[in-house]
Each structure stands twice: as C-alpha cells, then as structure tokens.
Amino acid sequence: MATNIRDVAKAAGVSVATVSKVLNGYTTVSQKTKERVLRIVKETRFQPNAAARALVGRRSMTLGIYLTTGLTHPFFASILSGMELALKAKGYDLIYLSQLTFNKDYSFVRHCQSRNVEGVVIFGFQEDDAYFKELLESGLPSIFIDMDIVGQRAGYISSDNVDAMCHSISYLRELKHRRIAFIAGIVESYVGRLRYDGYKKGLEIAGLPFREDYVAHSIFTRESGYSAMNSLLELPPAERPTAVVCCSDMCAIGAIDAIRDAGLSVPGDISVIGFDDIELARNVTPALTTIRQDMIAMGRKAVELLDELIVDEMFASPTAIVPTELIVRDTCAPAKEE
Template structure:
C-alpha cells in the first residue's frame, strides 16, 4: 500500500479508503490510486487484512491424505465455504507428507489461525489433537474421537451400512464376510454395527461372520479378499461387505487376478460412493456419503463457533444413500 501511495502521490489512508471503499476520496485521486494498483499489479494481503479487521478468518484444515477422493471432496466443501466468506484455508496432510502431527500443530500456530476443521486419520494422536484445541475452536468431520467432547459433522454410517447389508441379504446371500476399517475408528464401529444389525435380523449370529480388519486403503481390500477367497469355492463367502470403496476396489483387483467372477462367483459392495466407482466393471453397489456437504457444514459450524454464535452440540448425522448398481446378484449355489 505504501508503494501504491507513493506512485499515486497520495497518503496510505487514501489508498485504504479506495481499496476498502471506506471513506470519501476525490475522483481524480481515486483514479490515480486505481491506476497505480494496475501498474504495480497490486493485490491486497487478505490474511493481514483479516487479522486487522477480524472479518476474514484463517482456518486450519487437517486431513489424513488427498489421494483418497472422499477426503478431497471434503476439502473442496471446506474451501468453497471459507473462500466464499473471504477467509483462508491452511491445509495440513500429515500422512501425505510424512510429517509428525506436532509439526503441523506448529505450522498452524505460526499462521495465527482462528479455528480448525479436523479429519481424523487412523493414527490420530490424542496429544496432538489436544494441542490443536488450544489454538481455537475445533470441528471434527467424518469421525468422532473418543475422549474429546468436540462438535462433529458426520454421516449416518450405521444406517448406510445396515441398508447395504440388507440389500445383499435380500438377494439370498448367507455366506458373508466383512472387510472392515481400522478397529480404533468411530466410523469403523458404526459401519460394523450396521452390518451386524442387518445380519442379526435374519437369525444369523453376527459374531459368526468372519471379519478382516483393514485400514481403508486398497491393499487391505486385496488382503481381505485373499484371506476369504483363496480356499475351495464351497468354503468361500458369496458376498464381501467392504467398509469403504477403496477396499472394495482392492477386493475386485484380487478377484480379477484369480479369475473369480464378480458378481457371479462373489458379490462385492463398498461405502462412500467415490466418483470413479460407477465406472468400474462391474459398477460398484455402495453407500453414498455427502462428502462436499459434510465439508461445507463443518466450515460453517466452525465459522459460527469462531463468531460465538453456535453452541457446542453436534448437528444430526447427514443422511446416506444406497447406490444400487450391478456388483450384487443372487448367489450361484
């Protein structure tokens, strides 16, 4: 602004009045300021302006990784909402960068953030999360973290899992297997509860259904499918309930490598409805989570908490939707 003022031959306050439309400026002076802005290619420092006016918050966004399209969609939702209000997003992806969570905590402190949207990963450190809560309000999204009474934006994982399992059971499948997520995650337990409710409703003991504990990554889907499908056909499950789409893709890859036909030999379902799964062969039956909406609501709730216009209560879970495609058919035997 000093450079603009010097070039235009006016005071810094005059430049501020013109750029912020916050005071009277004679037309000739305004024209000189705008011409200087154009010549110098000046762009306001929104972070500094926000800190001064306290009107454009800087949001920290902690996300495990961006290679998972579900997380990327959540990030888009957060960014859309924050940028629409003139705010800034500082993105930290611990698992993607290999940096320890404490490193990201120091980064966020250095940015003088106003609050944090936190997407929990499988390796969440309670100490690191506690450190982040000292920086300002924290809103969890997609997961709840035991031991932390923090507002969270989540989807109805339990209902979604119950519906997709009931869909599979409705085709007559009784030999089922589950490829679950990490044991310590809230979403894993919610989806597992949903599967078990559907299984119990037809008189099968849920604990009798074999379960492979994965990690929400593609390789663990392959490992689970190998565990369940490498034996004689008569001993194999006729359907795999995969707790997310990436693990379902891993299971499909294993089946393709072993000439096991999906869905003729084994039906496969996922969870999330990532954009590409409707293009697979077969097209994957799954559960849609409203990822962008979750990100948008998390950012909006955090904004309200920063402005002290919202209570600490979590809103109701967002609804999920069963996406029926062609990866499920009746068992062949």
C-alpha cells in the same frame, strides 16, 4: 454509494466495530441493529472485501486444514470441493497445515497461531496424540471429520455409518444372500468401529448369524482389500460367502481383483458392495455398487460449523451426521440356489 465501512457506520448511527460484527456474522449484535446496518449496506451497495473485514474486525478470515491422508486422496478431494463452496460464501481463505515433528519444541497449536488461522478442520489425529490433547485444551475452534470429538470449542461431522451398513445388508438379503462377509477397516478408528457395529446390527435385523470367520480386516486400501478377500476365499467352497460388504471403495476394488484372480466372477459368484462412491467406483468394470457419502455436503457443513464456533463463543460442541445413499450398479446379483 458507501465506499468504506466508516460510511456505513455513520449512515447507520453505529460504531465501525458494530458494522464489522454484523458483516462477520457475530451474534452479539441486537436484531434491530443488525437489520438497520444491513439495510444501509443494501441501500448504499457497499461491498466489503476480506482484507477490510479482517483489518477492522481484527480477523484473519483464514481457516486451516490438517489431513493425515494427503490432499489427493479421492475421499478428501471431494471433501475439499464442498469446503470450497462454503469458504467462498463466507469469505474465508484456507491453508494446509502439517505437523513439523522434526522440531522437538513443535506445538501444533502454536503452529496454527503462527499461521493466524481462526479455526481448523482436522482429520487423522489419534486421541492419544499429545497434539490432540493440546488442541482441545487450547480453545481453538476445531471441527473433526469422522472422529466423534466434542469439546468446549470443538465438534465433529460424519456420515451415518451404522445406517449405511444396515442398508447394505438389507439390500443383499433382498437378493437372497445369507452368507454375507465383511471386509472391515481399522476397527479402532471411529468409522471403522461404526461400520463394524453396523454390519453386526444389519445381520441381526436380517435374521442372519454373525460369524467371526466372515470378518476380514484391512486398512481401507486396494492392496489390503485384495489380501482380506483372499483370506475369505480360503474358506471351504460350501462355506464361502456369496456376498461381501467392504469398508471402502478401494477395498472393494481390491476384493474384486482377488475374486477374479481366483477364477471366480463378480457378481456371478460373489456380490460386492463398496463404501464412499469415489469417482473410480463408476468407472471400474463391473461398475461398483456402493454406499455414497455426500462428501460435498460434509465439506460444506464442516466450514459452516467451524464458522459458527468462531463467531459465537456460546456455540459449543456442534455435531452433524450426514445421511448416506445406496448406489446400485453392477456388482450385486441374486444369490445362486443353495
């Protein structure tokens, strides 16, 4: 039984560095050598630990994550759960990074380097942010969530937002709805823009007209969903939408609150569809019909793509679009006869 990496290198007839590259997933080792090293590892039942891999391979085996929304947001709690699965499988640790904006000499890239992270998962940088440009130019492996950013050492992962919205409109059309409104998110954002485009495309496919007064804006929160729904309820009763598609579950829950406070019912008077399928969606009354994002898969894939960027310098601009699923619960019903 091999007790350290040097025993494996000696048995395989290769250098310690070569064994380290094989164990860390580098693609610069020939397939023949890789197979020989892995055979020796199996035969000797060698089990490398993260510290040894980092020491010999000069790797920290540490990734960073930066979130503007905070770690407790329902969406990113699930993203982190998915990341955890891949982190364990690949032997990485994860640290939370924050912007130290109180320091006038602050550099996000230097901050990453001081924490010795090999790559970062990012959500929330604005493209006009100086830190964003610095990060892309630095060559530090980066994966962006819900931002269509590609670069020499950067890529992104997102749900299929357009298809999800089209699916929502199609479902409501099957229920005979013709007056379908949309509570949009921040349309300047990547997901906000795609969901807005998906709404318009879905209407077109369904043969329904697009109406500007059927679009109310929010910032993805319950409070903004409530306010947006109230603006739609100000339309004359004969013009009032019979269904509303929302940019997030929290917006949808706020919309349901507003509909109830107006003396109307869900889904009796107005059907509602959310987006995300956070845990609260199945626990509200009535249970929320929504678009499920596979947030576990997104988190896992983010780590896998970042690992590819780290171990293979030729692996450039990775992207992944994750399919969504319409989850039918209790907030949609056939439209009333007009």
